[in-house]
Amino acid sequence: MKEYTKAMEAAQIAQDADEEHKHTAEIEQQMVKISNALYAERSNETDEQTLQRAMRDPEVANIMNDPVMQQILQQAQSNPGALQDHMKNPIVRSKIQKLIAAGIIKTR
Template sequence: MRDYVKAIEAVQEAAEHDETRAHTKEIQDQIWKCQQAQFAQREGESDEDVMQRAMRDPEVAQIMGDPIMQSILQQAQANPAALQDHMKNPIVRDKINKLISAGIIRTR
């Protein structure tokens, strides 16, 4: 259905239920495929287009309006390695992953 954000969220949920890590490679491959399809779909979007599209999602708008998340994002901008510590918190990790899926945070 080409809704890669929902597909990534579903695969990430599958990862949470893969307690034995038996499907880690398959899960990572699916996330990578969805992300690549997302990047291709969004090719040519300006930063402003990305932000406008992302902010139409109420969850993204809530995350971006959260002062704690704003602080975390500012820290990450100044020191990307600091984001690894924040990713240990499952709530923050879910929010960061949502922002990545929305295209607000770009990974290399």
């Protein structure tokens, strides 16, 4: 169906639910496939096009307009290690994962 963002969100929910880590390898394998498909689909986009597309998603727009998230993202630019600390907060982690899925934060 090529709804990669929704697929990534579902995989992240599965990862969170897999508390006993019985399906970690399978979930991670699916996340890699989804990431590769997203990357291939968006490989020809400019950063500006990516931002425009992502901002059409109301959830992404809300995250990007949140002053706390703006501060976290600015801090992450100057200190990428700080992002790891923020990822310990499940609310911040889900927002960052949403931005990654939208292509705002690049992991490659």
